[in-house]
Amino acid sequence: MSYQVLARKYRPRSFETLVGQEHVVRALSHALEQQRLHHAYLFTGTRGVGKTTLSRILAKSFNCETGITAHPCGVCEACTAIDAGRFVDYIEMDAASNRGVDEMASLLEQAIYAPSNARFKVYMIDEVHMLTNHAFNAMLKTLEEPPEHVKFILATTDPQKIPVTVLSRCLQFNLKQMPPGHIVGHLENILGQEQIDFEVPALRLLAQGAHGSMRDALSLTDQAIAYAAGKVSLNAVQGMLGALDQSYLIRLLDALLAQDGKALLDVADEMAARSLSYKAALQDLGSLLHQIAVAQLVPAAVAEDVPEREQLVRLAQSFGREEVQLFYQIAVHGRNELALAPDEYAGFSMTLLRMLAFRPVSGEQLASSPAPAPSSGGRPAVPLAGSPAQNNTRPAPVNHGSGNANGNVVNRGTTAASTPAMAVSHSSATQNSNVTSINVPVAATAPVAPATPEPATPAPGSTKISPVMAALAAARAGSAKPGARPAPVAEVAARSEPATDKPVQVAPVAPVAKVAPVAPPPVKSAPVVSAPAPMIAEQDFQSVGMDDMPPPWDEEMFFEGEPARSAVPAKTQNRSIESRPHPEVAVISEPVAEVEQQAAIATPGLKPEAAVLNTDRQIFNSPVPELNWDGHWPTLAASLPVRGVAQQMAQQSELVSCRQDGNAHVFRLRLPLQTLLSSGSVEKLTAALSERFDKSIRLETEIGAVEQTANAQAVAEREVRQQQAEASIQADSFVQTLMREFGATIVTGSVRPV
Missing domain, CATH: 3.30.300.150 (DNA polymerase III, tau subunit, domain V)
Structure with a gap:
């Protein structure tokens, strides 16, 4: 007699011998005992979990000569014929090779006839998801109301491909994957009957290689028996599967624990000499780290029969929980990035060196560690004025936000050590004593003086910054808090003054009085009250701010020959009274009539009745x-x-x-x-x-x-309309109320004529 493989020789022949599917066995047994028989069953699950086996056992339960029972005898003619695969009223059909509507029509034509020598005619359709849509549609009516003597059993590994119309007509059972413990126990039973010596760790390794499939486990066992010449040993199974010895992984973790880089690379070299798979090594290392994490957090979940239990407990006590989690993440990412490495050895060794280089640091350790000294080529960290970093403690965070209603600083930035920046503290005597701090990137960091009248002492290595940057920083500080009235910036050094080595100092300024209501511009011409250029420029930066300037892509598009507008507001002197006027100067706009008159006179290209032409040039302008x-x-x-x-x-x-x-x-x-x-x-x-x-x-x-061209005339007309629109907006009573009561500002350049 020829040799029969273990998967077929030890196929379960009753519900009692079926392994790992207790939930399905319980439901089917109760239904058979109570004679509550459904006409269609659907078994789903991965390969090798017992779908066909359950179908044969259920067919024997239907047709056993002892009656419909959950315990078929297994010796009657029907039971023996079904086990041998020659029962005429039990038809197994492979839907992968019989997937068309013609095959389904032929099957349904035979279903109307009564069984020859059985109680029920059972149709078992394996891999039913391979049927075509027409075949599914052809069987719907028969599947819903079959003859009393017909039972359908469907099996599939991909139930998502089955139409819902078919699923709703079947009693569905989901078969789960085999747990490794069940596989090991079943293999011990079979090898005991076969009188073959074995080692339990070898069976556990076979169960892991089966990935939940009992048939795969039995096939691997057949291969191990042949590979080991009659004895299933751990070394033989490791050599057959190409699995990694756990001792390598334990040595790797011990080297990480001792911070020994040479020992790590020595283990990698030994693995290279034995041609072991680095991808499998990282996979096994991730599994080992998972077991260590379980031993740390849930010690009771570690099985007593695990061969590496003592090593797991030792490593779980030696490593910190954060370290294990970090090592696990590095191992998983290293396995995914192995294909991107120059070669597998480089990718594996870099993963180990990454574990060696990175260690998690808790908040207490970070708070107690001293501030790192700046290197010769690096940039020193600059803390805020009055921060703990000035007392030789860890670097304080550089805030990028504004004070909240309780006077607390809202931090939206990064630490000074990670992002070198100039921190400018800008405070005002408000009711809530809010504090606003911002970051202004510069070429190098600069010390910041406390917000007190006393001058600050420049720190070693400090660099000079431009006064313009200080003014921009103050402007950003004034507009950082949404909805709040920005406080005025203190006097800043003149823009023409060259930069010095002194640190930037922002002195406190007294509170600004509330601005009186502003009336609309008069109809008659009003003189323009001017101020020194630096003062107006500083006020413009305060009121508008860098965030209020229109971006380059919002610039108005002109025809050819028209000059482009500047991104910086150019009509500061033509504004109405600013939302936050300077204590000594108020800028008043000219009336609309005078603006139109001046624009018409100053701009060439207008018609003779609207402009004064240059009489020195020879220009034709007479009727023909x-x-x-x-x-x-x-x-x-x-x-x-x-x-x-x-x-x-x-x-x-x-x-x-x-x-x-x-x-x-x-x-x-x-x-x-x-x-x-x-x-x-x-x-x-x-x-x-x-x-x-x-x-x-x-x-x-x-x-x-x-001078007198159509293009120049169009430019002049648009300029007049633009000035009229800006003057109309500035003279609007509602806009003036917003500027007076809420500190609103008009973004120059955003006004467009209708």
Whole structure:
């Protein structure tokens, strides 16, 4: 008789011998004992957990000659025929090879006939998820209301692929994976019957390699018996599976405990000499660290029969809990990054060195550790004024936030040691005594003076900073707290003063009185009260702030030839009274009428009735009766139906003269650029003018400075509309109330005419 593999020879033949599926056995046994039989069963689970075995046992329970029972006899004709696979009324069908609608139709046609010599005709469809949608649809009606003598048993490893219409018609049982303990016990029973010597650690290693599948465990056992020539030993199983000896991992952890880098690399070299898998080593190291963590936190969960129990307990007592968690994370990430390493040895050794280099530090240890001394090439950490770092303690955090309602500092920054920055403390005599601190990155760190009138002593290695940076820092401090009125910044050194080696000092300033209500601008012209340039610039930085300046991508787009706006507000002197006015100066805007008048006079390119032209230049501006034209070239150029370079030529040119030469009228244009004459622009513009006047037109050109152009007229008109819009917003009573009561500011450049 030929040899029969263990998985087939020791297949369970009753519910009592089935291992690891007690929840399914209990449900089926109760249903059989109470004669509550369903017409369709669905068994789901991974490979080798007993789906086909359960199907055969259930078929024997249905057709045993002793009756419908949960304990089939196993000796009657029906039981022996089902075990031998030759029972005519038990049909096992593989859906992977019979997945079409034709095969399903043939099966359903035979289902209507009564069984030949059995109580029930049982159809077992394995890997049912492989059926096509048409096959599933064909079996729905029969699966819902089959004949009384038909039972369906479906089995699958992927229930997600089965339609819900099929799932709702079946009694579903989920078979779980085999626990390693159940596999080890079952293997001990089988090897005992086979009279084969074995070692329990070897069986445990086989159970781990089976990954929850009893059939895989039995197949590996067959292979181990052949590999070891009759004795299943630990060394033989390790050599067969290529598993790593746990002694290597214990030595690695002992080297980490002793902080011995050479011992770590020696173990890695020994593994390389034996050609062991580094990926498997990191996987086993992660499993060992998991067991150590369990032994630290839940000691009762460690089984008594674990061979490495003494080593686990010793390592659990030697390492800290944070260290084990960190090592586990490094091992997991190192295994994932092994394919990215130059080679597996480099990736494995770098993972070990990473474990050696990093150690978790608790908050108490960090608080008690002294501040690190700056290296010769590094940048020293700069603490806040009055912080504990000035008393030779650990670096204090550099705050980037504002004081809350209780006077506490809200920290939104990083530590001074990790992010070198200049910390500027800006306080004001408010009711809640709020404190605001910010970070301003500079080329190198600088010491900060306390917020007291006494000058600060420069620290060694301090660097100079520009007064402009100090003003920007103060502006950010003033606008850091949303909804709060920024406090004025103290007097800062003049911008033209060169930087010195002295540290930046911000002196306290007395509280600012409440601003009186501001009336709308008068209709008549009002003089502009000016202030020194540094004072106005400083006030502008305070009121607007870096965060209020429009970003570059929000700049208004102009036509060609129009100058671009600056990102920094350029009309400080044209504002209404600022939200936080300087104690000595108030900037008042000019009325709208005067703004329009000055803009019309100062901007060239307007019509004669709205602008004063430069009489020194030769510019044509007379009516031409022959063409029925008023002679205003900018208006005509803007209305011509041309595009591209011809359009730019028309809008950026200036008409010098217009005369009649025979039957043609000659337009002489002055152009600012020679490039406007390219791409046939002269011919296109000539054709457009000829079509406009329905007469023969000829163009003559010259190069020179231009003033009265269509482009300049459009720029002037937009500027007037912009000034009108800004003046209207500043004169609005509601806006003035917001500025007066809540410290609101108008972001210059954000106002757009409607």
